Amino acid sequence: MSEAPRPGLGCVGTPRLLTGLDRFPRLDRDAHEAAHGPLPRYRPDELVDLAADIDLRGRGGAGFPFARKLRAVNQSARGRDGLTAVVVNGSEGEPSCLKDKALLLHAPHLVLDGALLAASAVGAEDVVIAVTRPDVERSVRDAVAERGRGGRQVRVALLPERFVTGEGTAMINGLNGGATLPSGQRVRTSERGLGGVPTLLSNTETYAQLAVAARLGAAGYRSAGLPSEPGxxxxxxxxxxxxxxxxxxxxxxxxxxxxxxxxxxxxxxxxxxxxxxxxxxxxxxxxxxxxxxxxxxxxxxxxxxxPEDTCPAGEVARVTRWMANESAGQCGPCVRGLPALADVLEAAVAGGGRSALEAVEARMLGVRRRGACSHPDGTSHFVASALASFPDEFRDHALGSGCGRRVLGALPLPDDESPERLVVDWTLCKGHGLCVDVLPDVVRLDADGYPAQASMPVPERLRPKALRAVRRCPALALRIQE
The missing domain is CATH 3.10.20.600 (Ubiquitin-like (UB roll))
Structure with a gap:
């Protein structure tokens, strides 16, 4: 994936994590301290109590209580010569998520503050910030350099940008020099993680929230948000x-x-x-x-x-194919099950009939609770939720009538890096419009019925349709060009 996009930023009420970013595009060390103030010192037990008091939970998806993670690492360390490590999971392999990238690009010192606080609570000398984008890596390295030498060692590691990189065992495997893939084993990083030692692993926002809470105290942190879910x-x-x-x-x-x-x-x-x-x-x-x-x-x-003007069935099929391509490639439900699910879903959207919809249901059941990680289950539940939410659209597509809307890419996916483009020769084009019938996700017609662009990128997944559009053009006005 390319380094873009950089997210826009906004706030409801008074910002905490985004404090100062209305004045500066990135908070260097001096701007960070001016915006947030000095970082208080906490004893290990005090920091654990603070995390428990505000019910701080992981912000990477699972929502696991952070205080329990701290206690688990400390307990494991007692039987392992006291060695521990801290890892910040800065991987967002899903293009719909940019919040951790926003923090690391614009407010990296807040994340470093939280990571170093956590390291002091578990006695860790090794702190690793794991990221997947070169621009994020540069921002964090600059922040580490701004702090100078001394204290705990902070390292920045660039891992492959894939959907599964953020899975706990995949990240630890990658940091330990192996493939950045889930292990398939129920291994708690709090027991065996970085370098084989008990490791505190949580996502970027969690550490930033810890740094905010350390400055505000429990009562100040609870002054925003719900009593049951403060902050x-x-x-x-x-x-x-x-x-x-x-x-x-x-x-x-x-x-x-x-x-x-x-x-x-x-x-x-x-x-x-x-x-x-x-x-x-x-x-x-x-x-x-x-x-x-x-x-x-x-x-x-x-x-x-x-949005109202995009095709729900086509959007879901597009994401499902991408999720299948993001497979770890280690177990049957990922290697065969998810591509097969994407195949039958695309067939249903293309007018495959009721049998195609039934095949989708069968494929979803076939991957559930059988994967080495949560990726097959998560993808299956995403499709199931879509089928339940847009039953008429999927039925109409399966039965051939469709919904009459194009796929506009409202559900974001990484930019397609295919160099191929569909090119129109204006000296030959007669405006027959057959190309848009074959390739509606690429070709748009202008008000006069001609292609709106002379050169259009062709995603790799649509290359077969692009070739068909070239062959079907009666004026021979289309070609594929690198």
């Missing part, structure tokens, strides 16, 4: 804008702040998440409890409204 959260809206909002904020208000509406529905929690219908999205709040009432989870904070 703020970072949300990535439409894969482009990162919003900091207190828990309990109306989801509809967050969308309105970004100039959006629920449209046909809102995907919450990213590509392992669940769909909310428009009415539910208007009534939901940004909290675990509120979203659970609608059968959804906040996960890593991705909020994806689906």
């Amino acid at each position: 703020t959260v970072l949300l990535t809206v439409a894969g482009s804008t990162v919003i900091e909002a207190p828990t309990g904020t109306s989801l509809a208000y967050v969308l309105e702040l970004c100039g959006m509406r629920p449209g046909q529905g809102v995907l919450v929690g990213g590509y392992h998440g669940r769909w909310l219908d428009p009415g539910s999205a208007l009534g939901a709040e940004v909290s675990r409890q509120s979203l659970a009432a609608f059968g959804a989870v906040l996960g890593a904070g991705a909020v994806l409204p689906l």
